[in-house]
Amino acid sequence: MIAERTLAGVLAGLAAGALWGLVFVAPRMLGGGYSSVDLTAGRFVAYGAVAAVLLAWSTRKRPLPTGGQALAAIGLSILGFTGYYLLLVLAIRDAGTEVPTLVIGTIPVWVMLLGKPGHLRWSALLPGLGLTAAGLALMMGAARDLAGPAQAPHFWRGVLFALVSLAAWTAFAILNGRWLKRHPQVQVTEWANWLGVATGLGALLLWAVAGSPLQQLASQPQRGMFLALALATGFGSAWLATILWNVASRRLSASLCGQLIVSETLFALFYSFAWDGQWPSPSQLAACVLFTLGILASIKAHQ
Numbered sequence: 001m002i003a004e005r006t007l008a009g010v011l012a013g014l015a016a017g018a019l020w021g022l023v024f025v026a027p028r029m030l031g032g033g034y035s036s037v038d039l040t041a042g043r044f045v046a047y048g049a050v051a052a053v054l055l056a057w058s059t060r061k062r063p064l065p066t067g068g069q070a071l072a073a074i075g076l077s078i079l080g081f082t083g084y085y086l087l088l089v090l091a092i093r094d095a096g097t098e099v100p101t102l103v104i105g106t107i108p109v110w111v112m113l114l115g116k117p118g119h120l121r122w123s124a125l126l127p128g129l130g131l132t133a134a135g136l137a138l139m140m141g142a143a144r145d146l147a148g149p150a151q152a153p154h155f156w157r158g159v160l161f162a163l164v165s166l167a168a169w170t171a172f173a174i175l176n177g178r179w180l181k182r183h184p185q186v187q188v189t190e191w192a193n194w195l196g197v198a199t200g201l202g203a204l205l206l207w208a209v210a211g212s213p214l215q216q217l218a219s220q221p222q223r224g225m226f227l228a229l230a231l232a233t234g235f236g237s238a239w240l241a242t243i244l245w246n247v248a249s250r251r252l253s254a255s256l257c258g259q260l261i262v263s264e265t266l267f268a269l270f271y272s273f274a275w276d277g278q279w280p281s282p283s284q285l286a287a288c289v290l291f292t293l294g295i296l297a298s299i300k301a302h303q
Contacts, residue, residue, distance in 0.1 A: 009251030010299060012244040013260035019241035021267025023085065024101050025275050026229045027092050033220040034212070036089040041207035042226060044082055046234025048200010055193040065194050069186070072179055077198035080172030081238065082206060087165035095158025097272045102139050103162035105265035105291075108132055108258045110170045112298070115177070115254025128259055128298030135262075135290030138283050139269075177249040177257060188246035196239055259298035262291045 027039055091100040109132060112125060248257050266288055273280055
């Protein structure tokens, strides 16, 4: 049986993955009138606005962050939010949804390798790692066949953007988990709000420097869809998902949290197939099964 604390962490991590999966298909739901910076800024300004309102209300009961905590929030917000998502949107623009999703899908492998608890034997992690790697190989092969040579050279530029976003979020996952464990007095919702304010300010600066003029954004025919997606991904895929991930990070080891990130890939692929109105191929279905088995094997190894 899974301990109650572990089960709560696992469910929180899976729910965060379901919300994160939305961000992979969101850029494809808009036309060409919005730049990568616009999409990034819209999402995180919405996150920052929600966080600022909640933080302003909560300061009546909780102290403001110290200078060190504020600097940590700023640095982690760049790694895990504005920087990561801008790179991901650029990757999706150049390489489509499937390949960037799979590159990001290797995060569990890297987080498990870099965040393994000292008491856990490598042999216990091998089944989960092996199943995840096999699933990635199957899915990458299928995506390569679908992509074909016509997408070069932008396809490989997109892959490069995806690799840099991979490095950014891997660092965020490990450093954020360590920070939360070192500061148990900080509530997970409170930390999500601090990250949100830092992220929102960074997104405003990014938009002011490189975003489209406000008049141009307001004249786009899909401005209603843009606002809806900004709110959905800002509130759900950023604020709520961050709280859920903080719960998982505090209750679980970094290696188990890393494996749970596979759920982001699974949900992103599901949303992509649903948006395209098509069924996955047999190899893609087999890869999803391997991903799921990898998560279960990793949970078992950490009991």
